[in-house]
Amino acid sequence: MALTMAALAAAFQALEQTRRRGEMVAVLGRLLASADMQEIARVVYLCQGRLRPPFEPLEFGLQATLMSRALAEATGCPLEEVQARYQRLGDLGTVAGELLPPVGAGLRVLEVYDRLYAIAALSGSGAQGGKVARLAELLRQLSALEGRYTLRIVQGQLRLGVGDATILDALAASAGDPGLRALLERCYNLGSDLGLAAQLLREQGAEGLRRFSVCPGRPVRPALAQRLTSPEEVLRRIGRCQVEPKYDGFRLQVHRLGDTVRLFSRSLEDVSGQFPEVAQAVPRQLQAREAILEGEAVGYLPETGEFLPFQVTSQRRRKHNIAAMQETIPLRLFVFDLLYADGEAYLECPLSVRREALERCLRATEGETLCLSPALVTADAARFQEFFDEMVAEGLEGVVAKRLDSPYTAGARSYNWIKLKRGYRAELADTVDCVLVGYLLGRGQRARFGIGSLLGAVYNPERDRFETVAKIGSGLSDEGWRRMKEALDAVAVPHRPARVESVLVPDVWCEPRYVVAVQADEITRSPQHTAGRDGSATGYALRFPRVVGWIREDKRPEDATTVGEILDLFRLRRHETTRPEPPLPVE
């Protein structure tokens, strides 16, 4: 029996009404189990509040005013009234819930999906009018509850509190076999597409998931690095290893399919249009017709050989004025990994084999945009330290040491890659990436901006929750605070978001969307914060936290530092201060 929109909306309502993860998994699991082969992928995307996987840019392109017009047309309610309600309630979905009738025309999920897809796909002159008319027509057939979630999807604000990890659990539950979780996760890590993983599972079972492999055009979830504080520690842990410079730019995954080149950011966004010089260099410099490469793009001045700091490089992440920016901030892409080339997947191969294949594939001529990242293979701590010092002297962040026999661990942070950054002794050697979940108004001086401090959280992947770790009141300029308030107000919500766990109650709660790097002096235990509480009353907190730079557009909330890393940092720091300090480089 085909899944109805009413059943989907009822499941969304049940999800919205609970904060208990187990219950969410059960509700979602039942919903997914009731979807058939044609429906399953689309239902997964709808649960994510979208129509396609995140790396496919398909936007509805409808402003709230136009959506209000569609709702007015559909319900016969005057536009001013719709707008007044929107002003009051802050969410068009809720307004639709008030204005539409309790029972709709009984549309199937697939029909609603197809009609939404047609609205998003409309483009060209007159598209806006067509979108409004079609949306009004759709809303006319929906019940209050169906309309509520449909409009939230169109507005990009479904906010069910369901993260990717929860969907993976629910998919395993829907198949009645928790053992499938690992296979599903592998497929998700290699293809970044939960809808596809769900479909493969439904069509081909465990075997289909097992057979799935990377293919150019689909971003692979990036491998991430752990951290340690000295060459000795690294060598003790992984032995003779490959040490590479750690560039402070942004990560790019380059996909070549013959004459087409697609570039993906670390958060799997398609950024192909933003870096024309990289896209043009690929066919020139790459021997393989089909390939997936990874590297870090950094602003680089060829005349002086100087690397530009992250704040400057990051100005290249823009959608307009690209040609002018290309002139002022030229980029180099330092390629450090090869995941696929001409029919061969390299992910499972040891690093040493991937590196050899990369060297064969890439024509890295002097002065070209794609450069092969230098690599030193060593087991000698002194040589390692020397390389580190050279890199820091060149203006880089430090190094990444990689285990020679390790595969590419897609989507996971592991000790196969270990970063070692320059830092001050008095501070934590590394910054912590916090997700902002709210802000406090503050007193005194700052009160005039209407924002005094930020509530920052880290991610707990096991529980798919954001747990608070810091109240951050410094690091931004006056202008920075104003812009931060603007950014956060755009994602403000009336209640604590479902995935956020906090003892502190900020003046304004925000949807966990923005990640900032935070520098702190140390990590302490604190009853004020929920990070790492794990049943006890005391969590972990950052001491003297301050924002470094600006919002990290390249990181999704789930890419923030994890609770496990905070625990590691806490232990590392203690360990560091109870024994003679290793020779840490001075900046």
Ligand code: AMP
């Ligand atoms: P972090 O963002 O501090 O966890 O550091 C990991 C990031 O360093 C990666 O996501 C890359 O964007 C960046 N990076 C720079 N150079 C390298 C390299 N040689 N190998 C791997 N990652 C690198």
